[in-house]
Amino acid sequence: MISLRVLALLLIGAPVLAGAGMTLLTALGWQPAFGRTELSLAGFEQALAVPGLWTSLRLTLLTGIGASILSLALSIPIARWVVSRGRGAGWLAPWLAVPHAALAIGLAFLLAPSGWIARMLAPLAGWEVPPAFVTVGDPAGVALILGLMLKEVPFLVLVTLAAAAQQPVAAQMAAGRSLGYPPARVWVRGIWPVLYPSLRLPIFIVLAFSLSVVDVALVLGPGHPPTLAVLILRRFADPDPAQAVVASALAVGLLVVMGAAVLLWFLAERVIARFGSEVIAQGARGRPRGGLDVRVPMGLGAMLGLGAFGALALWSLARRWPFPSILPESWSLARWAEGAWLAPAAETLGLGAAAVALSLLLAVVWLETEDRSGTRAGLGAVIVLPLLLPQIGFLQGLTSGFIWLGLPPGRVAVLWALSLFVFPYVMIALAGPWRALDPAQIRSAASLGAGSGRRLWAVKLPILLRPLMVAAAVGFAVAAAQYLAVLLPGAGRVRVLATEAVALSSGADRRIAAVQALALAALPLVAYALALGLPAWLYRDRAGLRGGGHGA
Template sequence: MRVAPEGRGLRALVLAALAFGLIGPIAAGLWATARAGFGVMPVIGATEASLAPWSALFALPGLATSLKVTAFTGIVSTLLSLILALALTAALQPRLTGGRAARLLAPFLAIPHAALAIGLAFVLTPSGWIARLLAPILGLDRPPDIALVGDPWGIALILGLMLKEVPFLMLVSLAGLTQIPLAQHLAAGRSLGYGRAAVWLKLIVPQLWPLIRLPVMVVLAYALSTVEMGLILGPSNPPVLAVLLTRLFFAPDTALLLPASAGALLQGGLVAAAFALLWLTERALAMAGRFWLCRGGRGHGLDPILPLARGLGMIAAALGALAMLALLTWSFAWRWPWPAALPESWSLRAWTGAAPGLARALGLTLALALATTALSLALAVAWLEGEDRARSPRAPWAEALIYLPLLVPQIGFLYGLNVLFLRLGLSGGLAAVIWAQALFVFPYVMITLSDPWRALDPRLARAAASLGAGPWRRLFTVKLPVLIAPILTAAAIGVAVSVAQYLPTLFMGAGRIATLTTEAVTLSSGSDRRVTGAYATLQTALPLAAYAAAFLVPALLHRDRRALRGGGA
């Protein structure tokens, strides 16, 4: 089959754009960070390689504790999130078919990490909502002396990470199930007398795991290197490693840039070690699973896992909803004495008093989200259209390339990338922030759009070609209109990811680009919960509005088609 020349050209253009716009910046950032980590930083007069940055890093007080807490919170939160997501998928799968799963999980996916962390802090602190609700029952006349937020073990951080990652892992698991003959396997297992939970563990999960391995690695990498959630929910002295390194990078003493760069390399090594541990665990479980299968047994004792998972899922959903409601309530509260469950008086002063700052932050956040999402969508459509025209199947290396920015810790290359942008005169402006955010928005947009695009019936394009439509006309009059729903969904996810970006905006904006996320994280360490609630509420509203538009616009565009089908019936 002859490959069209424009297909080869478009594909080559996209690959070049990815090489220079995606892989190039990450590689350059890692190289610059590695040089600084070994003492080479001409901007401060260090021109010879040495191990002095590592010595200074290991001499920092509390580094060992930071490493332990980082490893504990990252691994435990990922493990618990995966177990709960798989159990919930097994328990709720019959009810989450079609687009229902996306509609139910969308609110939790849309909530930015920082906003969820702030809302969860409002709920879990000693004077938070849970303590207020329990105070009359327990007879408390003052907030209890229990510090769950910022505890040394990072329990609140683990809980916050789980609330964000369980919906994501459920969504990718449900998407993976579409590639498995699920109904046949469930029927075969039940006909042999196995319980539903045993069928899932013995038949479904082993086939599903290869399809969700990369998303699980993304979750693990984020959990080990999160900054905004670590700042808000994690321990403070010493903090998790990523927070410690961020403080070093932005310290007034420029000499601390060298040990901070060494720490960024250590952060990358920690994530790589976690990936290796995941690989070893996968191999060990595979051997144990084969032994378990050979032993037989129908596994009916596992069935209580499913109702337990449903109960835990309801608790998690209620806690997430309570966190979001706490943001909104605090933004309008005025006088809220202990132990009242609701404010005694309400006010708009938090919104009106912060209106100028809110307006500026909202404008910048919206501009960055629209620009970054549009750029990422254009690149994703060009990639997929190039595949179609070149008649090229999906390549495994291309999928790994897409996931690369999500697997490398942000702090491992953003400082080096900032140094590179400084030399090019790009740092501190909107263009630099858009470029940096696109590194993380594009993978999510591409992952969301690729499967619906590749599932499009090729006969539609062939019919248009037979009527004389060229490749560009087929793209704009056939493919894009038919795929409007997945395109808008990908755009909504892109907006949500862009709004949630904290570290790229902080590094590449040089502290001069104040978005809703950067302002909310900064305010979270202050004492005025009302203003913090206003910023976090507005930060949450943008992605929710994008998701609502992604669901409503296709319904409005296709309402005439449904009317015609109804009339024809």
């Protein structure tokens, strides 16, 4: 078990900590490749003088914290609505599989002044040309907040449902109703606070992502000045090596902002908990009130999401689509037939499959060692550390560390960086079903003389085929969605669908960007379809294994 922890530290925790350390050293002026080994605070002083810094910081806090709070607030009633019906969560997994960048590009095509919504409104408003108001890239970051919420609300709903599955929610709801409390009040005051400790880590992951997201901010966010993460990326991309010092100092600042946001969240928890305890102690039951029907925001979100992908599909097939026509005037498969998306798709598929294979191997070895040793190692901060830190805060430092170790930018560096983000999700997805496996089945195999290796290959893995494939699909969706983890360690030499789609989203030809974005969205969906369909087909004649095994 100790060796496994050391292995996880070396492969996951150590690179992240080393990357953050290298970022700090660079911020202090340590650039041995350029003969600079003396440390100073000049980089931080220059960072504070960057034009537009405080506006970028304000936008980062507004969009990051705002999107997180709004997503959490919406997820609470939506989760109650889903739980009360006992079904309806099947749409969450496919929706979560769609990469942020693909959804953001579709949303931009939907909301832009010349987008699909404006075209639908043009006959009513009398627009002959696109209206002269800013919708995408607005100075307040509203489009960015909306794009983040479309992905974060389903994620928080899903983790809330997972936490609720471990509690006697139906009995608690019945008890609250018998005391005269409306269902919504029972959920908010009695059930959801019990679930909250299980939601804290996912909430912090959402917060870290929202504060440091780059690809969505490049597509939907303000550009002059941009959010802090985009500002840092632009400085890293500057050919002047002195700008790397400034960018690193800004990246360290973003890490501090993330830490401050977490501390502020903890403080808010204490305040709300104390205030909530006083309110609950008063015992006011209230009456059911006809507030906003939760189906309204759910319907709006679904319409925006489906509209975004509808806009992508139309643009990918359009030959000529002048404003204000609602549909293209002529159609063509030329952009698909050109095949410019094939090479990035193959690169995405290859790197994603390799990262998933490595992560699955490490997860299986980890969990099997737990079984054989009889002790359990928690997931721990080491595994989830890459998800809790801003990517821009350690990935550039990690890239510098790779070069220092003799690993040049390219596929190997990208594969390692991708695995930092894929392994935590694979481990989280697989650990529950693995540990829930009925031990009686393993003892039966042992009583028949099967050794530990055969029990693994002939019993555990076949029974857990569906959870294994679901974990692989989750991991592949994570790998396909990565932008910075490819861009920085690959130094622009590795072209995947995420980097190509984002780069093309601001170009003159929406057709090419639409093709890349649709291909980016399709690959994870295919992976999920295989994960759900292949075990059912393989075990179609084996009733005991058709559902993926006990605990799946």
